[in-house]
Structure formats: C-alpha cells, structure tokens
Amino acid sequence: MPTGCHPSAWPRNLRRPGLLLSVVCVPLLAGAPAHAATGPLDLTGSLSGFVAVALFILAYALVMGEEKLHMRKSKPVLIAAGLIWGLIGWVYVQAGMPTDAEHAFRETLLEFTELMLFLLVAMTYINAMEERRVFDALRAWMVRKGFSYRQLFWITGGLAFVISPVADNLTTAMLMCAVVIKVAEGDKRFINLACINIVVAANAGGAFSPFGDITTLMVWQAGMVKFYEFFALLGPSLVNFLVPAVAMSLFIGKRTPEGVEEEVELKRGARRIVLLFLLTVATAVACHSLLHLPPVLGMMTGLGYLQFFGFFLRRTLPRSLERKRARYTRLGDERRLAQLGSVVPFDVFNRVARAEWDTLLFFYGVVMCVGGLGFMGYLGLLSEALYTGWDATWANIALGLISAVVDNIPVMFAVLTMQPEMSHGHWLLITLTAGVGGSLLSIGSAAGVALMGQARGYYTFAGHLRWAPVIALGYVASILVHLWLNAGSFQVYG
Secondary structure (H helix, E strand, C coil): CCCCCCHHHCCHHHCCCCHHHHHHHHHHHCCCCCCCCCCCCCCCCCHHHHHHHHHHHHHHHHHHCHHHHCCCCHHHHHHHHHHHHHHHHHHHHHCCCHHHHHHHHHHHHHHHHHHHHHHHHHHHHHHHHHHCCHHHHHHHHHHHCCCCHHHHHHHHHHHHHHHHHHHCHHHHHHHHHHHHHHHCCCCHHHHHHHHHHHHHHHHHHHCCCCCCCHHHHHHHHCCCCCHHHHHHHHHHHHHHHHHHHHHHHCCCCCCCCCCCCCCCCCCCCHHHHHHHHHHHHHHHHHHHHCCCCCHHHHHHHHHHHHHHHHHHHHHHHHHHHHHHHHHHHHHCCHHHHHHHCCCCCCCHHHHHHCCCHHHHHHHHHHHHHHHHHHHHCHHHHHHHHHHHCCCHHHHHHHHHHHCCCCCHHHHHHHHHHHCCCCEHHHHHHHHHHHHHHHHHCHHHCHHHHHHHHHCCCCCCHHHHHCCHHHHHHHHHHHHHHHHHHCHHHHCCEC
C-alpha cells in the first residue's frame, strides 16, 4: 500500500470521517486499477496530491465542528480551495502547461457561477416573501387554530413536505420549527419529535423537485434529469417521510396546547411577490425545456421582475399610505396608524444582501475543492472503485449514507464530476439517496443543523439519533419503492 494512504499515516487531527478518505483509500484498498486522470497529469500518487487531500480533510473537519468552534463553515473551504488550486497551478507551471490548469479552473468556476446565481435569485425571493410577512402570516394562522399535538405533528410535517419543493428545505424547516416552538413551548419531548419529523419531511420533499435542495438543482442544471422527471421520485419521497412519521406519531399523547393569539397582516404586494416567484420558476423551466438554455437565464430574468415590482411599490407608497391613514383615522384604529410611521420602502437589493452568503461561499469552496481534486485524478479513482468495482445501485445507496456524515453537496458534485455510466433510474436513485440520506443524523442536512440552533436544548443530536432506526427504515423503504415504481428507467444507459 502506498505510503500516506492508510488513515494511520495521517496526523491524528485529520483522522475524521470525510468523503476524501474514501476518494484516496477505498480504490487502493479495493485493488481497483487507476482511472485515467481528469487532467493531462495524474497527480494521485504525488506529494502535491496527498497534500491537497489532507487540506480538504482538515477543512472539512473544521466544517463539521462548526457548532463547537463557532466559526462559519465557508472559511476553511475557501482557504482549502485556494491552496489546492495553488498546488495545481504550481505543478502545471513547473511542467510547462499553465494553460491546462487555467482552463480547468475556469470550467469549474463557470459551473459554480451558474448555480450560485440561480440560488441567489431564489434566496432573494424567499427573503422578499419573508419581509412581506408571508411566512409570519402562515405561522400565525396555524397557531390560532388550536390544533392538538398529534394534529400539529402531522400538519407541520405535511406542510414541510409540500412547501420544501418550492421554498427549499432549509427555509421550510425553520418556518415549521418556529410554529412548533411557539405552540408547544416548554414541551421538550414533543418539540424534539416534531423537529425530527420536520427535518425528515423537508429533506424528503426537497428530493423530488429541482428547487427543493442544492443537490437536485445541481442534477437538473447538469442535464442528468429533466424537470418533469423529478416527479418520479414523489412516491419514494412520500414513503421516506411517512414511515418514520407514523412510528413517531404513536408516541404522541392526545393533548392540546394552550391557545396562542397572534395577528399578522401581510405587507403590501406580498401575494403578488409569491405570484412573481412562481412566474420566475416557470420562466426558468421554459428556458431549460423549450429553449435549451441554462435555467439561470430564467431566474435572472425573474430577478428583473422583482426589481420592476419593487420600483412600482416605492413609487406608489405615498398614495398607499395616504389611503390607509384616511381609512384607519375613520375607523379610529390608533395601533395601525402608529404602525404606518415605521413603514419603509421595499428595496430588492436589501433582500439580495440578506441572502445566505455563508452558504453560497461554502458552496463555492466545496465545488472548487472537489473540482481541483477531480482534476488531479482522485474522482477517477473513486468512480472506478464505486461504479466499476460495485454495482451502481449499491454505490448510490452507500453515497446516500455517506451524505449523513459529509454534506450532500460535495457528494453530489463528486458524482456529477465523475459522470459514471448509469441508467436514468440510477441518476434518480442518487438524487433520492443524497437528498434523504442526510435525515439519518441531525448533522446530515442543513435543515437539521439549523433546527439544532433554532430549538437549542429541545432538538439535539442525541434526541435525533434515538430515532435513527425508524428513519433508516424509511430510507430503505423509499429505495425499494423507487426500484419498484421506476423499474423501467433502469434499463437504458445514457
């Protein structure tokens, strides 16, 4: 075995689970032949290659310790990306081939840029709807209804499953968690169960839509699965949500929390912004399906829709305030009259500024790190080990399990970069497993990590882990349902 491959050869602080441990060691342990390097130089056995792998493992160890270190996850991967491509550039300059490294970097950067702009527009719309109080109004309606704990469990889980395909799984999970914390204040056992259910439902709902998760968006943008073909995963995703939900609901008592009154008034233009978001989604789909252009074109056009509507809201604000002031004066509503004094014009660029920039920068770091390691030849080794040494079905199931420990973004980007020869059914399978595999652990998805912070002390890693067996049962059941319902899609390669 080559020196430096076995985990014992790494420094103690690098012996942490990570995708790149598999990238380097699994192919060699399995005795798989080396795959042709992506770049003209195969650096998988070189010192620079081992240093690059060590850098990524160290960076990802710091990412996994985000909660304890209180350090944003984008910082270590940004540094690792710069150092990895710096190593590549140095090696290729020494070899007299600097343009090869430059071309590879620009290609990887272009892939990220398309996805980043797409995500930025989606985040801007979500922030705009949040600012117009769309989500507050939904939460207040649910709180006022006085549902029982069991009803609340099913309603928040069901809404998480239904909303996440459009509003992304992270935003949806945080919205539903806010409802649970508000209604069941102090009931630690119920809040923990409800949060687990929300995480599973949000991840499952995001798996059958290009807009539900970054990984599904990556698969759609790469052209591996068409927009309407994602809906073949609706049945498996529903099973993934329902199996653990049914088991957990049996442990919820028939109690009703105390009623909480909360009144929320939508801000002007809220409903029209929701409609503009749906129009933006339709534009992106049309660009990709009808014009065969990147979906990001439609999303950026949709950002223009929002900018023009923001201009309309600002220009018509004085007249709107005058009408409301006259109406509230006539009704004698002092509270609403006082609120008019704090109204500020809608500014779309404020919504852009409030996007999850840490997530976007983390995404950049991961894409560039994995792209650099792929250019060195490591993804070729992993592809050879998983998709030649193993059956594609088992390889995709294993990668789904890995995504419970390692973020599903690098897992999916690695698969898309490798582009193994798989049937359409197998591309749907990796989309499913990477999307729902993170539900097995609370740290396995952005939704789970966010809820651990939002419901601190109620929803914990240990509390989620206790229900991992029934979540795993849902994971297995969803795979079996996919293999059964979509059996015909496994026949044709390409």
